[in-house]
Structures are given as C-alpha cells and as structure tokens.
Amino acid sequence: MNTNLKISNVTKIYPGCVANDNVSLEFNSGKIYALLGENGAGKSTLVKILSGVIIPDEGEIYLNKNNLKLNSPLDAKKNDIGMVFQHFNLFETLSVFENLIIDSDEQRESLREKIDSIMKKYNFSIDLDIPVLNLSAGQKQKVEIIRCLIRNPKVLIMDEPTSVLTEQETSELFLSLKKFSEEGILIIYITHKLKEVMQLCDEVAVMRRGKLVSVSEIKNENIESLANKMVGQNLKTIKKKKAKTSSDQLIKITNLNFTSEDPFETNLMDINFSVNRGECLGIAGISGNGQSELFQVLSGEIISDKNCIEFNNNYIGDLDPQERREYLMAFSPEDRLEQAAIPQMKIFENVALNNFKSSNFFNNGLINENKIKEHSKKIISDFNVNTDNIELKSQFLSGGNLQKLIIGRELITSPDLLICFNPTWGLDVGAINYIHETLIKINEQNKSIILISTDTDELLKLSDKISVIHKGKLSKIMNAEEVTSEKLGILMGGVN
Amino acid sequence: MIKIVKRDQPSRAIFFFTPVLAIFLTLVAGGLIFFILGFKPFEALKFFFIVPIADKYGFSELLLKATPLCLIAIGLSFCFKSNNWNIGAEGQLTFGAIVSGGVALLFYEQEGFYILPIVILAGAIGGMLYASIPAILKTYFNTNEILVSLMLVYVSKLILDYLVVGPWSNPEGFNFPETRQFSDSAKLPLLFEGLRIHAGIFLALAAVIVSWFVFYKTYLGFQMKVSGFSLKTAKYAGYKGKKMIILVFLISGACAGLAGVGEITGPIGQLHREISPDYGFTAIIVAFLGRLHPVGIIFASLVVAITYLGAETAQIFMQIPKYTGQVFQGMILFFLLASDYLLFFKIKFIGSKK
Secondary structure, eight states, X not given: OOOEEEEEEEEEEETTEXXXXXXXXXXXXXXXXXXXXXXXXXXXXXXXHHTTSSOOSEEEEEETXXXXXXXXXXXXXXXXXXXXXXSOOOOTTSBHHHHHHTTOOSOHHHHHHHXXXXXXXXXXXXXXXXXXXXXXXXXXXXXXXXXHHTTOOSEEEEESTTTTOOHHHXXXXXXXXXXXXXXXXXXXXXXXXXXXXXXXXXXXXEEETTEEEEEEEGGGOOHHHHHHHHHTSOOOOOOOOOOOOOOOEEEEEEEEEEOOSXXXXXXXXXXXXXXXXTOEEEEEOOTTSSHHHHHHHHHTSSOOOGGGEEETTEEOTTOOHHHHHHTTEEEEOSOIIIIIOOTTSBHHHHHTTSOOGGGOSEETTEEOHHHHHHHHHHHHHHTTOSOSOTTSBGGGSOHHHHHHHHHHHHXXXXXXXXXXXXXXXXXXXXXXXXXXXXXXXXXXTTOEEEEEOSOHHHHHHHOSEEEEEETTEEOOOEEGGGOOHHHHHHHHTTOO | OEEEEEOSSOOHHHHHHHHHHHHHHHHHHHHHHHHHTTSOHHHHHHHHHTGGGSSHHHHHHHHHHXXXXXXXXXXXXXXXXXXXXXXOHHHHHHHHHHHHHHHHHHTTTOOOTTHHHHHHHHHHHHHHHHHHHHHHHHHHHOOOHHHHHHHHHHHHHHHHHHHHHTTTSOTTSTTOSBOOOOOGGGSOOBSSTTOOOBTHHHHHHHHHHHHHHHHHHBXXXXXXXXXXXXXXXXXXXXXXXXXHHHHHHHHHHXXXXXXXXXXXXXXXXXXXXXXXXXXXXXHHHHHHHTTTOHHHHHHHHHHHHHHHHHHHHHHHHHOOOTTHHHHHHHHHHHHHHHHTHHHHEEEEEOOOOO
C-alpha cells in the first residue's frame, strides 16, 4: 500500500524566532527522504511536530488524505508514525525485552514472537534478556527501531541517527533503512551530514532559518550544491597545504596512564605519542573512549607523573592548567557552555579565564578591568566574533561565535601548542569553516595542534598524523594521507 | 487560562524582587496561621513586626540581633558563592566564643586597653580553627562538608557545656552552668547609655565593606564567582581549588567566631550554655534572602532579626511560644525557594477561547 504524508503550511513561532515558516512538504513511500539543514534551521521542530511532541501554531498534517491532529507522541504512534530520536529513550537497567514491551498492551508471548520474527527478517542479533546498559550504541539504536517496527509503522523518522555510530554500524543501518523502504515504509532521515544524504537518500529537502529552501532529487545534486543550499552562500573549499616535514619535537608523551576512581570514566592505558612543530595530530574515536580523560591529562586538569609529559624540553606532567599556559600551551575543551566558558558571565569576564602572567589581567590580586576589556575587544575583532558589546552575557552568543571567542581567547597568547576537543561540535557550516581555517593558519605559523575529535571528516581534513583512541588505548600513529575513513572506522570499532 | 512559560534568561529584576515577594507571602501565611490559632491576624502581625521596633530600645535590640546575623551571613556568602556548603556556622560561632571566652577569663579582674583586641582576635582564630576541620577533610579526604560542618555544631555545643559546668564554671556561682563575668576591659563598649547595642556592629559593617570589595574587585572574588558557576571551568582555568576551599572556610569561620565574640563580650558578658539562639543556622537564611550580596545581606539581617524580637513580644502579649519566630524564619526560606521558580519561568494569563 502506498503511503502519502503531507505537511501543509506549517508554522511554529517561538519568542524571538520563527522555527518553521509556512513549510509545506509531501512524502511518498518507496523513497528515502533527507531533511537537511544546519543546527537551528528548523528541522528538529518539524519532526517534533510530526511526532506529536510540539503542536504547530498553524498548518495541517495529512496521512493518506486524513487530517491528523497530533497532540501528543501517543497520537503519532496511534497514527503509525514512528520516531527514533538522536538520544536514546531506553531504561538502561531493564532488559531489552522489557524496554520493548513497556509501551505496549499486547500479550507478552505474542510480542516475543513478533520481535523474534522482526529480528530474523532484518538480521538483527540482540539478546533480548540482557540489560540495555550492556549494549553498544548501534545495538541500542536497533532496540529503538524494533520498538517502532512492532507497531507496523507507515512512517519512520530517524533524527541524526549516525552521530553515535561507527562506520560499520552506519552502513548496517543504511542497509536496514533501504530494506524498510522497499517494504513500503516511508523513511524521513534528518541529518546535517551531506555524505550520508548522498549515500542513502532519494530525495532531499533543505531547510534554512525555518524556511524550506529546496526539494530536489539526489541525482541532481552533489555535496557542494547541497552545502551551498544549506548555508546560503558559496563556501570556499579549504585545502590544507602539506606541512613542511619538521623533525623539531614539541611535545612528547611517554608511558602515560590514568586510572579513574569514577566507574563512568575511562582509564587511559600506556599512552605514547609525540608532536612536532607545525604539525596537527588528530585523535579519532567514538565518544566515551577516553577522549575527555586524555584532554584533561594534557591540559593539566588531571595531573600525572612529571616525566610523562615533555613539552619544549621541560617536564610538565605535574603542572596545573594555569602553569602549563605559561609554557605556551592553550586548551579548548569540548563543552563550551559548562567548561570553556560561563554563559551567565559577560564576554570580557570569560576572556579573563585564560589568565597568563604577561596579560596583567590581575595585578596584586586586584581585577584590572580595563586591561581585560582592551584585550577582549582585540579578540572580538581579530576572530570575527559577531558582536561589538563585550559587556554582553556570553549566553547571547551563538555557538559559533562563542567558539570563536574561546579559540580567540586561547590563541591570543600565540601558544606553541593548541589542544582542542571537538572544536566544531554542533556548529553551523560557516562557523566550522572559520574554525578550520584558523586551525590551518596555526599550523602554517609553525605552531602545533592536538585535535581530539569525533568527526572523521574534520580529522582527515586537518590532521598531518592520525591515531585512534579506543577504550583508553591509542592505536599506532599513521600519516594522514595513508588513512581512509573506512580504516578509521575499523580502528574506532576496536578491531586491530 | 494560566500558562507557565520558560523565560529566555533569568530575570535580573525578578532576582531582587523575589526576596520581597517571599517576605510578603510570609506575612500573608503568618496572618493566616494566627487567624487559625484564633488571633486577629492584623493585630498579631502588628505585635510581631511593628511593636517590637516602635521605640528607641526596640530599635537598638533590632540592631543587636541583626549584627551577628549579618556578620555570619557575610562570612557564609564567601562559602556559598564558591560552591562550598558550610552550614556549621553555629559551631564556628560557639568555638570562637569558647576560645575568646577562655582568653577573657585569663584576664579576669585585669584592666588594659590591649585585652579586648586579644579577646576579639582569639575569637576569630577559634572560628577559623573550627572551620578548618570540614575544609581540610573536604580537600584531602573528599568528605562532604555539609555533614561534617553540621555535626561539628553539636560537638562544639557539648564542649561548651562541659566547660561551663566543669573546669570553667564560676567558683562562686552556686553551681550554675556559667563562667565568671568578664572584666570590663574584655567587653565591647556600649554605644549608648541604657541601650544594649555595642561596638560589635562596626565589625559587621567592616565585614560588609570588605566583602563587597573582595567579591567585586579582586582576583579571589573572580575565582569564587567562576567556581560558583562551574567547578569544571574553575579547574580548567587552573584555579587552586583546594587553597580556595580552605580560604573561604577560614573567612567564614572567622566571621562566625567574631559573631560569637560579639555576643559573649557584648550583651552576655560571660560564657554560659545558651550564647546563641541559633544565629549560625538562621544566618543561612539571611545569606540567601540577601542574595549573597553584601547590601542585600544588611537588609535581610534586619528583616530576620525582627522575627526574633517579634517572637518575644508575641510570647509576652499573646502567650504564644517564642518558637513562632522559627516558624516565620522557616516560612521566609520556604517562600524564597518557591518564588525562585519565577526566576526561570513566567506566568502568562491568556484569555480563554470562546
């Protein structure tokens, strides 16, 4: 049976922002649709409207010509619309089976049979009786998908499903989605990853600032054309020049171990690497494999043995972050809002977080506000932060502008080494480009970078050498040109 | 129809308005309680909040009670601002009083200008010593400072009990649980003849000014602010977390200790079992009611001090227990916490659709 889903003139307005501006779209089963857009383009709002989480201010939704009134997620389920969210909604301590039957009133036995047949059909192998916390991210996602399939959905919406998956898991997911589509389920795939759209989808709808900007067939598009539609400007393609091979070693990590008292943290085991001047070392991996711990050990938030870290011929393993800054290291942590900056504080106050002696931000224990403000103005203009008011609270900066401020704050000391962790996480394409250009510039000035990132494309674009972290261990360090994303995917999955 | 909407950002105006709202709601609820108990609400509230401070004597009593509250709350705000939960100020007050009282007794029947400064200093040191225990346990053994500081309150009260009944009890005191009276040189001077308000108020005012300067003008204040928002950021910035924990506890202990000195060398003049009607605990309410801002704390300490006086007047004129004062203090905190909801949410009235 053919399924037709029609969104007609949907508008949703939030205070100060139009999330969906008169959006009309039509989907037919048998095809996989991509809904593409930057963060904040309005795609999440639209799918939340489709799944009953948000009620639109205006507009109608029709499924096979029936006007749907979706006032709650339950209404969506009843109308055969299934949704798999980016963040899993599973009870970690309950078994897989319990998680699957939790919102169903069918008989346990008949459900079990149904689940078994679904798993057989799509080649899923998951033990139904172990607790969910023992599953990998890919398996958890399959549990979420099965939970939708139990209800024989007509529509399946996937919200950025690959952000937690390895390359292998991603290609498995794509196979399953294609199979679902062949069986007549209408698939709507939300993402901002262009490559995936090209690989998987048949049609693509692009959104920008709440408006639908284009609907087209994939065969008429390519990555550049889609990127331009998303951003609404012609992007410069950034290419990194091959770094001059320098043998001047800047930082060397030897036999570094870290054992955490917290069971939710990852222990680091026998980490060894070195970075030369002008080089960018990329560290790939799926999040939660020790990246955060590695960053903290490198920044000095976690102190290690003095001799484990040699920087510029000094042993600095036992120094705290502020002391390391004096040796010309700089750090940009992953969490912009809870660690790298304090949103409730003003821009210039956030600048004062990177306090190094020659800045004179604080003299004899007193705040030297003029100095900090002068410095902040320089950062704002040098790093293109889109505001001219340094008294503004940082929470009013967009993610991209906040990250520019943070990177600018760290770079204004012209450090020899910048260590950054997911520097473009959650940013829009324009801001990502700016950050990438900045990082390339650093390398060109013969300064070094350690880039810990979960974004493989970013690593391949910026790194000279790449290593993969898996369960607290680093793989051997490879030259970037020998590496492909497939090879990284295998290493990230833990196969050696 | 009423709809609750999340605010885009916490409102600054509401931030200072909610304490006022909390006080208003406390009055309404208090009036209701009086009504249920069979009193005329307005008359009862008048006895509670207006009669006690209607004359010169009453006003001096108000300042007398507000002084320790203000001093302790200022100290506590150093801790609370930087994410350290010292709730044992009552213990630090008691221990400060014990040390300064011991020193004052050493100078029994001696006179000299040098005695009072030594006694005051001893109280501050006593409070600092006592506050250093939860601080050191927290920094080096990862204990929870809330539990440790709270439990140490009872330890210090038992030490005081032992001392005033045992070794330090007044030999001519007919076995009353109290020490000898301190000499005049060990007492804080009274400000006005016939009123009990004493020079301790200047200690509180000095603390207000110094704390304002530290909070808003110094590197230490900046570090406290950062730590208060996010300990992760403080660590990333490279602030010496342990040093700061110990420092804020010492400051807070010193203030509580000084409040203890103010009580025993002021209105009391000796050590006995009940040197503080839980000023150390009530000051926690004062600190939050004053929004951890030095000026706010001045006003908050005056408001809360009235509940002490009102309870006494109400006991005399209306024969209701003076613990009603604590009921009012509890209500203020309760309504303050409840109305903090308005910081993050606003209430919208929407005309119903026909």
